[in-house]
Structures are given as C-alpha cells and as structure tokens.
Amino acid sequence: MISPFASAFFGAIVGVLIIIGGFLVSDYFIERKEKQLKNADSLSSAEEILERHIEKYILEHFKELFPGWSIFDDHSELESRSGKRDTPVGVRYRTKAGEIDLLCIDQKSSLVVVELKRDRAPDRVIAQVDRYMEWVRKHLAKPDQRVRGLIITRRFDSRLFHSLQRRRDIRIWTHRWNLRFDKRPKPQ
Secondary structure: OOHHHHHHHHHHHHHHHHHHHHHHHHHHHHHHHHHHHHHHHHHHHHHHHHHHHHHHHHHHHHHOOOOOEEEOHHHHHHHHHOOOOOOOOOOOEOOOOOEEEEEEEOOOOEEEEEEEOOOEOOHHHHHHHHHHHHHHHHHHHOOOOOOEEEEEEEEEEEEHHHHOOOOOOOOEEOOOOOOOOOOOOOOO
C-alpha cells in the first residue's frame, strides 16, 4: 500500500507535469499562429505590391488603355487635401466608404469607379464597388451625371459573372498580368 505522503507527492508531480505540458502545448499553438500571421502578412504585402504594379502600369499607359478617358483630378479636391500629390486625385481616392483604386471620367463624362484585383475577384467585390459608386453619386456627381463601376481582374468565377448579368452599371474586364523569369540574364 502507498503511503499518503507518496500519494500526495505523486499527485503533485503529475499536476506539475500537466501544467508544464499545458504551457508547452499553448506555446506550440501560439508559435503556430504567429507563423500563420507572419505568412499572411508577407502574402498580403506581395499582393499589395502586385496590385500597385498593375496600378502603375495602368497609369503609365492610361491614354492607350482608356482612350478618351481621364483620371478624376478636381482642383477643389486638390485644395481641400493636405500635402502635395505626385498622382492625380482620382488615384487611390480616399472616401468614407473606402479607398477607390481609380476614379475616372469616361468619354461620355460619366464618373467611373475602377476597382483593381490582382488575381481573382470574388462576388463580394460588387458590394464594394456599389458602396463606392453610391458615395460618388452623393458627393461628387453632378445631378444628371452617370456613375458606373468597372472591375479589372485577372480571373473571376461564375458567381460574379451571374451576379453582374442584370447589372448595367458595373462591368468587368480581365487583364493578363504575368511574371516571367529570365534564367540566363545578361548584364545591361
């Protein structure tokens, strides 16, 4: 038979081992979560870089890609914003509804909210563009000025396609943005 002292000692050791095991398991899951967050942060940074590259390309080739269009650049907006900008006001246009990637004026003088997606556009992008369009209607559009949306993405699924079938005020365009590696580069 085990003495009460030995039993208590054994119970204390088991309790300490359980506590230590709990800390080890907790540390494992915390470390795993931190790695996931770090990977997600680096992925979102890569996504941001790629979306900014698409934006830069569009800005550099705007006249060829959008003949007859202009980027929104209202001088009263320029005066009301603090600091100087090296891009027109309509680039990354900040509103209380969110940040519009590009705000343009087409050849028919309609305001066009352009949303860029570097890869796949989910169907929830429609709500995002709707929100921006409504803000533009209320705060920037003239009484009879049309406001429409344009989603530029690399690919989209059938849900987005079907959601846009009845929408005449939002269009979707696709881009082919490819990254190529030169495995035998030469000095330039």
